[in-house]
């Protein structure tokens with residue numbers, strides 16, 4: 001099955017509607033995940049849409065669709081598990097709106113005049129990593145000391161990968177298509193492409 005991610009801004013393009021229509025018609029094994037972080041570059045969803053419930057776009061195609069608290073890892077796991085199982089068992093596509101937030105600007109040139117610092121700080125309080133940490137500590141799945149060890153191991157691994165990438169030669173051009181797969185006879189695609 002395929003996980004297809006797009007932003008709230010990308011969700012407002014006409015091509016999405018053609019895609020949803022055909023995905024439903026051909027019963028494709030896809031989960032469309034809209035990462036609604038409230039802004040498309042610096043333009044808020046509220047300024048560009050008549051309503052902010054992006055998950056409802058699926059209703060127009062009779063596609064299973066729902067919103068999900070994208071800041072809550074347990075809710076994300078449950079929602080995605082359901083949609084992925086549906087796709088894998090021939091149930092066709094789903095459309096999920098992950099309600100989340102973007103702490104940083106869209107790019108380095110984004111001065112973020114379109115929002116307040118308080119708004120950003122409010123979302124930091126419900127950061128998914130913080131939420132997971134609280135569950136782990138309160139349920140005594142691990143101690144702070146054990147988490148520090150994991151934290152250091154991950155940071156070291158990232159630094160190691162960065163060093164490897166920076167010191168490696170550029171890959172050969174022929175590698176460009178390596179991860180692009182060819183059309184096969186997928187068992188869950190009922191319509192022959």
Ligand SMILES: Cc1ncc(C[n+]2csc(CCOP(=O)(O)OP(=O)(O)O)c2C)c(N)n1
Nearest residue numbers: 006007008009010011037039040041102106
């Ligand atoms: C077809 C197309 N139209 C316009 C743009 C210019 N553009 C780049 S990013 C962006 C906003 C995307 O918003 P969103 O999907 O919410 O992503 P986010 O800003 O949250 O990362 C736009 C309009 C583009 N890259 N491609």
Ligand SMILES: [Mg+2]
Nearest residue numbers: 007008039040
């Ligand atoms: Mg966005």
